[in-house]
Amino acid sequence: MxxxxxxxxxxxxxxxxxxxxxxxxxxxxxxxxxxxxxxxxxxxxxxxxxxxxxxxxxxxxxxxxxxxxxxxxxxxxxxxxxxxxxxxxxxxxxxxxxxxxxxxxxxxxxxxxxxxxxxxxxxxxxxxxxxxxxxxxxxxxxxxxxxxxxxxxxxxxxxxxxxxxVWSGRPTGGRLDAELALDVHDNGIQSSGEFSLDGVGFDTPTGTLAGQGVDGSGRLGIDTQGGPARLTLDANLRGGELLLGPVYAKLPNHPVQLNLAATGTDGAFSIQRLRVNDADALQLDGSLAFDAKGNLDKLRFERFQARFPAAYDRYGAAWLDTMGLHDVQMSGAVSGNLDLRADGPHGFAFTTDHLDLATADGRLAVDDLNGGLDWSAQADRPATTLGWRALRLYRLPFGPSKAQWHSQGGTLGLTEPLAMSLLGGTVRVAQLDWRPAAAKGKRLETSLAVTNVDMAAFSKAMGWPQFPGTLGGAIPSLRWVDDTVELSGGLSVNVFNGFLDITQLALAQPFGPSPVLAADVSLRQLDLGAITSVFDFGNITGPLHGSIDNLRLVDWQPVAFDAHLLADEGGRISQRAVNNLTAVGGGGIAAGLQGAVLKLFKTFGYKRIGLDCKLAGTVCHMGGLENSGDGYTIVEGSGLPHLQVIGHQHEVDWPTLVSRLKAATEGGGPQVR
Missing domain, CATH: 3.30.700 (Glycoprotein, Type 4 Pilin)
Incomplete structure (x- = not known):
């Protein structure tokens, strides 16, 4: 104008x-x-x-x-x-x-x-x-x-x-005052002066740079003469919101000092000097750049210092959200540096000072984190120590510990084994190597052992019925490949006087909104009497074995598995357990045993019990010991009175089956649908 x-x-x-x-x-x-x-x-x-x-x-x-x-x-x-x-x-x-x-x-x-x-x-x-x-x-x-x-x-x-x-951005609202000097040359313009903003907003076609409702004042310089357009800004901003690539800021009501020098050409935008000073929350010096498509080309903080909770509330919440860490409670301080480029991270270092962190969903929490890490993709770095008073992963409470780290050849690794207490037992990490720059393939590899973890306490922490027994096993190799944690070897859970052997365990997007877990589970000599007492299903005695293959959980809810459960060494089964098994299979008692006679007995002898369920989508394909006409045998009786339970529903809606099992274990008795 x-x-x-x-x-x-x-x-x-x-x-x-x-x-x-x-x-x-x-x-x-x-x-x-x-x-x-x-x-x-x-x-x-x-x-x-x-x-x-x-x-x-x-x-x-x-x-x-x-x-x-x-x-x-x-x-x-x-x-x-x-x-x-x-x-x-x-x-x-x-x-x-x-x-x-x-x-x-x-x-x-x-x-x-x-x-x-x-x-x-x-x-x-x-x-x-x-x-x-x-x-x-x-x-x-x-x-x-x-x-x-x-x-x-x-x-x-x-x-x-x-x-x-000057750049690809455009204002979206607000008003301004300014006192400027303008010089127009044949190859561009020069302008400089003072300005003040009232509720100003802006955005870019890619959405990587944006602002809304920003107030403030400062000095501005623009020079478009020959070559890239150059912009300098020295301002005090307050209120409103800013987005600079991965950095999202909810500005406070008090002034935040922002100083930058930037260039723009052919849609690309580079901030060679970026300085932010928010007195009680964040100070940083760095640079960042975007290519013409709006992709982050470089993010480098030569120095940053963050004080929590203010730094999280104003600058960190959106960034941690992208990592799957939502509604985080934080206190303490972190300082360090960061070098992130288009091809991945090139280096980082940080030091914590009495940092406390906890996510609202309980997936991650750490108390009194002190020390730091120092890593470079190219150069070797000095050894560091990082310790904590308490650590919680997926609600599992680990005890205090200190880890010694050293960066060498692009790998950040433990210099000595790390031991942590867990629910009366111990988790020992023998070796851990982390390659932050690995864009694909193995990012992390470790080996660990679990011994004498109290299964009842473990079940309670996970919100499950409290199983007796202990958890133990060795994992000779745990790898983080792309965005999935894979376990070689397995875990053996000593529970119900038998064992659950877990193999082929993998966890994708462990900190994402919907983690995906896959595993194969083998059951060996589980005591049915202990199991049915915990779940209030009705009493069954005898050993149980079987398998749950191709198990897949999304956000900890089953979406697929192929389960085969078998008790073939005989035992006793109560009338209530018979009723519950009958309802689960959608079947009934064989004609040889009349309802009037059934009421005379509290328990029955059995020779075999078998139940299969293959979940695909929302349908569970049911089976048992053997087919008999249009049904399948679930319970094969032994002795007198002779009992036989037949299942007639070969396909059961999974939510319906879950509701039947829930009703059975809560003592209310299932309803056949």
Whole structure:
């Protein structure tokens, strides 16, 4: 708008001089296909000047298309109407209105304009007003490439075209005041001065840089001469929200110092110097860059210091959300540095000071974390120590410990084994190697052993029925491949006087919103009496074995498995357990045993019990010991009275089956559907 005023005056000057030299009181009509001066090009121009009947000249100017390169305006329609006169000081005056059509941000849609040309003062003054917004410019007549500009209550949207000459962003709202100096050159512009913002917002086509409702003040410099456009900013910002790539900020009400130097070319944007100082939350010095598609090309913090919880609330919540850590409670402090590039991380170091962290869902928590890590993708780094008073992973409480670390050859590894207490037992990490720069393949590899973990306490921590027994086993190799944790070897759980052997265990997106767990489970010599007592299913005695193959849980809920359960060494089964097994299979008692006789007995002998369930989608395909007509045998009796339970439903809706099992274990008795 400002450059437009200055350049348009030159165009108008040419036209007005031609009109003024015409015979007095004669109307003047001029047309031109093109009128151009450096920086401004008008096409399909028509000008009419005539007597206004009051001693002045009425002026009407129309241009179908106006191009102002410095403002980023292309093919903008222009209409100017006003009265041209001279005052007692022999100054030229133009008082009228200007309306632009199609200007970016709707600039100057209908504005009042006053121009004063004072040859003795060597000054051209322009004042433009629209509603509450005003813009004024003072231009030396002998140096029309320079202007001093004052903006008051200007809609930020009006600067969309000007900003578009520097970068791909655009303002989205708010207003600003400014005192600026502007110099227009053949190969660009230079501008600098002071500004203040009121609720200003902006965004970019890729959404990687954005702001909303930002207040503040500071100094701004823009230089688009030759090569990349350069921008400098030294400001105090408060309130509103900012997004700089992965850094999202909810600014406080007190001033936050922001200092940056940036360049932009062909859609790419690079901040070579970024300094942030939020006194009670975050201080950092660094740089970041985006390519033309908006992808993060570089993020480097030479120094940062964060104090929690303020730093999390204002700057860290969105970033941790992307890592699957939601609604985190934090206190303490962290300082360090970070080097992240388009091909992955190149280095980081941090030191914690009494840091406490806990996610709302209980997946991760650490108390009194002290020490740090120091890693580089290329250079070896000094050894570090990181210790904690308590650590909780997926609600499992680990005891205090300290880990010794060393970065060498791009691998951050333990320098000695790490032991942690867990629910009366021990988890011992013999070896751990982490490769943060591994974009694909193995990022982490470790081996560990679990001994004497109390299974009842473990079950309680996980929110399960409390199983008696102990958990133990060795995992010779645990690998983090891409976004999945894979276990070689297995875990053996000593529970219900038998064993659960877990193999082929893998956990994808462990800290994501929906972790995916896969495993094969083998059951050996489980005591049915202990199992049924825990689940309140009705009493069954005898050993149970079987398998649960291809188990798959999404967000800890089963979506697929192939289960085969078998008790083939005989035992006793209670009447209530018979009823529950019958309901689960959607079947009934064989005709050889009448309901009236059944009531006379509390328990029955059995020879075999077998039940299969293959879950696919939301349907469980049921089976048992053997097929019998249109059903399958679940319980094969032994002795007198002879019992046989037949299942008739080969396909059962999984939610229905779960509700039956829940009703059975809660003592209310299942309902057959």
């Amino acid at each position: 400002l450059s437009l005023t200055r350049r348009l005056l030159l165009c108008l000057g040419l036209l007005v001089v031609a009109a003024w030299t015409a015979p007095a009181r004669a109307d003047v009509d001029l047309t031109a296909k093109v009128v151009a001066v450096p920086g401004v090009r008008l096409q399909q121009v028509s000008l009419h000047i005539g007597d206004d009947g009051k001693g002045g000249l009425a002026l009407t100017l129309h241009a179908a298309h106006a191009d102002v390169a410095a403002m980023g305006w292309r093919r903008v329609g222009l209409d100017l109407e006003g009265v041209l006169s001279r005052d007692l000081q022999m100054r030229w005056l133009l008082d009228g209105t200007i309306a632009l059509r199609g200007a970016p941000g709707g600039a100057l849609g209908n504005s009042d304009v006053q121009l004063v040309v004072d040859q003795r003062a060597n000054t051209l003054q322009a004042d433009i007003t629209q509603a509450t917004a005003t813009a004024s410019a003072w231009i030396p007549l002998d140096q029309t490439t320079h202007a001093q500009i004052t903006l008051k209550n200007l809609p930020a949207n009006w600067l969309a075209g000007l900003l578009g000459t």
